Amino acid sequence: MPPEAAQGSLRDALLKGADTLGVALNDAQGQALLGYLALMQKWNGVYNLTAVRQPAEMLTHHLLDSLAVLPPLRRHLGGRAARILDVGSGGGLPGVVLAILEPQLEVTCVDSVGKKAIFIRQVGVELKLPNLGAVHARVEDLRLPPFDVVTSRAFASLVDFTRLTRHLVGEQGVWMALKGKTPDDEIAALPPEWAVFHVEQLTVPGLDAERCLVWLRRATAA
Numbered sequence: 001m002p003p004e005a006a007q008g009s010l011r012d013a014l015l016k017g018a019d020t021l022g023v024a025l026n027d028a029q030g031q032a033l034l035g036y037l038a039l040m041q042k043w044n045g046v047y048n049l050t051a052v053r054q055p056a057e058m059l060t061h062h063l064l065d066s067l068a069v070l071p072p073l074r075r076h077l078g079g080r081a082a083r084i085l086d087v088g089s090g091g092g093l094p095g096v097v098l099a100i101l102e103p104q105l106e107v108t109c110v111d112s113v114g115k116k117a118i119f120i121r122q123v124g125v126e127l128k129l130p131n132l133g134a135v136h137a138r139v140e141d142l143r144l145p146p147f148d149v150v151t152s153r154a155f156a157s158l159v160d161f162t163r164l165t166r167h168l169v170g171e172q173g174v175w176m177a178l179k180g181k182t183p184d185d186e187i188a189a190l191p192p193e194w195a196v197f198h199v200e201q202l203t204v205p206g207l208d209a210e211r212c213l214v215w216l217r218r219a220t221a222a
Contacts, residue, residue, distance in 0.1 A: 010034060010055055017064040017205040022071050023101070032100045032127050033063055039123055040091055047115045049091035060206040066094030066153070068202045069178060070101055072213055073149070076174070082148035085110065085168055087139050088155030092120040092132075094178070095151075099124075099132040110135045110142055139164050146170035153178040158186040162194050162216060175216040178202075182212050195219040 014033060018025045025033070037058055040049055052061050081104040086095030089109035099107040109120045109132070120134035135142065150165050150173065161177055169175065175194075179186075187196050194216050202211040 020205045065204050066097035068204050085147040085150045087152040099129050108133045112138050148173050151176040177214040181210040
């Protein structure tokens with residue numbers, strides 16, 4: 001398939017998938033997401049950002065999978081500006097996608113692999129995303145002002161996720177963990193200081209796998 005046709009096919013799939021998710025993309029957002037996809041593909045060989053290699057699979061497994069969290073996050077924030085921390089962000093998922101779609105969000109991606117943080121910073125420069133930052137650190141060593149939402153995409157168990165990031169979540173802040181099937185065992189293992197207040201099932205267009213969001217907060221803030 002000629003490059004122009006391939007790009008058009010990706011654009012159509014992105015717009016169709018976003019529409020299915022209830023996310024309206026303007027031209028600039030669509031171009032930015034496809035630009036991000038192209039950067040992932042370009043840098044993947046050197047930086048090993050993802051085991052997924054084909055652009056069409058990257059679109060489904062990464063872009064649409066990340067876009068699926070946007071409507072729930074918008075409902076939670078109700079249009080408010082917020083500080084978002086993406087833990088174990090890897091190549092910037094879902095942090096970069098959130099930064100592209102929601103310019104009022106201040107998004108910080110943290111990863112313990114330096115090359116991945118460098119890549120995310122490069123994405124911010126090339127796509128002109130002043131609201132996107134990246135830090136090379138182990139999250140338990142990170143010292144930053146508290147965040148409104150701390151999110152992760154298959155970073156760790158819920159117990160470890162909350163334990164390692166507890167110092168980074170504001171008193172009224174929440175955790176938003178993107179998981180596969182509902183992690184009942186992980187939820188049962190949580191200490192009483194954390195409260196799961198919602199488990200939301202997600203359907204990602206083109207992805208034949210269970211996905212859900214687990215929302216948590218401090219039990220004392222309930």
